[in-house]
Amino acid sequence: HDCIYDVSVRAVATQSVVLVSFQDITHLEKAGQMRRDFVANVSHELRTPLTALMGFIETLRGPAKNDSAARDRFLDIMQGEAGRMNRLVGDLLSLSRVESDGRVRPRDTVNLTDILNSVLRTLKPLATDAGVTLEVDFEQTPVEVTGDADQLMQVFTNLIENAVKYGASGKRVTLRIERVARDAALRSPGVVIHVVDYGPGIDAVHIPRLTERFYRADNHRSRALGGTGLGLAIVKHIINRHRGRLRVHSTLGQGAQFSVALPSDTDASASETPSEA
Ligand code: ADP
Numbered sequence: 001h002d003c004i005y006d007v008s009v010r011a012v013a014t015q016s017v018v019l020v021s022f023q024d025i026t027h028l029e030k031a032g033q034m035r036r037d038f039v040a041n042v043s044h045e046l047r048t049p050l051t052a053l054m055g056f057i058e059t060l061r062g063p064a065k066n067d068s069a070a071r072d073r074f075l076d077i078m079q080g081e082a083g084r085m086n087r088l089v090g091d092l093l094s095l096s097r098v099e100s101d102g103r104v105r106p107r108d109t110v111n112l113t114d115i116l117n118s119v120l121r122t123l124k125p126l127a128t129d130a131g132v133t134l135e136v137d138f139e140q141t142p143v144e145v146t147g148d149a150d151q152l153m154q155v156f157t158n159l160i161e162n163a164v165k166y167g168a169s170g171k172r173v174t175l176r177i178e179r180v181a182r183d184a185a186l187r188s189p190g191v192v193i194h195v196v197d198y199g200p201g202i203d204a205v206h207i208p209r210l211t212e213r214f215y216r217a218d219n220h221r222s223r224a225l226g227g228t229g230l231g232l233a234i235v236k237h238i239i240n241r242h243r244g245r246l247r248v249h250s251t252l253g254q255g256a257q258f259s260v261a262l263p264s265d266t267d268a269s270a271s272e273t274p275s276e277a
Contacts, residue, residue: 002026003024003026004024004025004026004029005022005023005024005025006022006023006025007020007021007022007023008020008021008023038213041213041214042088042092045088045214045228045229046085046088049081049082049084049085050081050085052077052078052081053078053081053082056074056077056078056081057078059074060074083226084226084228087226087228088228088230091228091230091231091234092230094154094230094234095213095230095233095234095237098151098234098237098238098241099237101241102237102240102241104241105146105241105243106146106147106148106151106241106242107146108146108147108148108149109144109145109146110144110145110146110147110148110149110152111142111143111144112143112144112145112152112177112191112193112262113138113139113140113141113142113143113177114142115149115152115153115156116136116138116156116175116177116193117140118153119153119156119157119160120134120136120160120175122157123157123160123161123164126161126164127164127173130164130165130168131168131171132164132167132168132170132171132172132173133171133172133173134160134164134173134175135172135173135174135175136175137174137175137176138175138176138177139177143177143179143191144264145191145242145262145263145264146242146263147242147262148238148241148242151238151241151242152238152242154234154235154238155235155238155239155260156193156195156260158231158232158234158235159195159235159258159260160173160175160195161231162231162232162258163195163196163197163199163256163258164197165225165227166197166199166200166221166225166256167197167198167199167200167255167256168199169199169200170197170198170199170255171198172197172198173195173196173197173198174194174195174196174197175193175194175195175196176193176194176196177191177192177193177194178191178192178193178194179191179192179264180192180261183245183261183263185245185261186243186244186245186261186262186263188263188264189263189264190244190261190262190263190264191261191262191264192259192260192261192262193259193260193262194257194258194259195257195258195259195260196255196256196257197255197256197257198254198255199255199256200252200253200255201250201251201252201253201254201255201256202217202248202250202252202256203217203252204250207248207250210232210248211232211233211235211236211246212233213229213230213233214229214230214233215229215232216229232246239260239262242262242263243262243263244260244261244262244263245260245261246258246259246260246261247259247261
């Protein structure tokens with residue numbers, strides 16, 4: 001019932017037969033629908049701050065023209081809205097970049113300890129502002145995988161930023177590195193990086209959809225915190241490019257754990273290809 005067919009009918013006069021062919025075009029239709037949904041979502045996400053900006057410009061030209069207190073307040077709001085558009089465009093560019101080089105395997109040897117330390121340094125001010133302690137639960141010894149350092153930095157930046165933003169009520173975010181002799185999903189030896197928060201957690205119904213573009217478990221909270229809804233979609237694409245897996249565990253009221261499993265053998269092409277995350 002869920003399939004879409006392209007049906008064509010052809011008469012073969014010399015043999016008095018009629019050929020009817022059915023071509024399954026379900027995947028093409030679905031891809032087309034996803035593209036249309038994506039464009040509609042992007043337009044909506046851009047139009048919201050744009051409409052606010054236009055409204056404030058009009059107010060500043062008219063009723064608030066000579067009200068300096070109102071002008072300062074409106075300019076602050078306008079700066080926030082422009083920032084939202086800027087983040088959205090930045091995330092859209094990242095997404096399109098990671099999608100377009102998704103088929104090219106990363107080849108560099110990268111040290112995950114260095115990457116995590118660097119992300120932690122960058123996010124320290126954000127955590128301090130949110131009153132969250134970033135807890136490091138790993139040795140300062142090199143942990144090497146084959147990967148793309150910039151993209152892996154982006155993965156852990158997005159995950160740790162989310163843990164700080166959404167888990168702030170737990171006041172602590174823990175980072176752990178685990179080496180596994182054989183990861184069942186990767187079918188190879190692996191390294192698993194866990195980002196754990198002790199915040200409100202995520203309802204199980206949302207978990208399978210978190211990596212969809214623009215999917216938000218809590219729309220209001222995400223927007224209030226400046227989220228674009230694209231962070232985990234970017235994370236998923238980068239992890240797929242690394243032949244890794246993203247796993248999410250959460251119990252409502254007890255926090256969330258995002259785990260990234262990466263193959264640790266240096267020749268990534270030697271491992272079997274895991275199915276889509
Ligand atoms: P956003 O820009 O909205 O943060 P993401 O793609 O990064 O977008 O995350 C998608 C949604 O997943 C968020 O809107 C939020 O509802 C939920 N989420 C992500 N990380 C956490 C977390 N650590 N705790 C609770 N909810 C989370």
